[in-house]
Amino acid sequence: MKLIVQRVDNASVTTENGVIGEINKGLLVFIGITHDDTEENADFLVKKLCNLRIFQDENDKMNMSVKDVAGEILVVSQFTLYADCKKGNRPSFVNSADPNYANKLYEYFIKKCKNEVKKVETGEFGAHMMVKINNNGPVTIILEK
Secondary structure, three states: EEEEEEEEEEEEEEEEOEEEEEEEEEEEEEEEEOOOOHHHHHHHHHHHHHHHEEEEEEOOOEEEEEOOOOEEEEEEOOOOHHHHHOOOOEEOOOOOOHHHHHHHHHHHHHHHHHOOOOOOOEEOOOOOOOEEEEEEEEEEEEEEO
């Protein structure tokens, strides 16, 4: 499981049906799931994500978590995080999990995030989405398990 985590002032995700998820101060999380990922991987990454100290404290040091600042989380599925570009110029996605399996773990990940943070918004699994990001810093962290 791979997460691209961005500290944001706000972010939103839109499909053909309009805005389906939006947050203010918090974390935008792109999540990629591979074949051998498990609920235990998700549990580990949810704890790491929700306790990751990347928000400024009163001394302007990155010392606060999304929970500490009452921040929000927007989770967006992104199978392309497991693109393999070693051969040729067209990415291979053989390392991405089967969509049915990935969707179950995606939903599990979201449920676990909701146990940690008050507001968790999402994209739409498997949909074509437009993501707007107002990245603060910019701060972008990669988490893997």
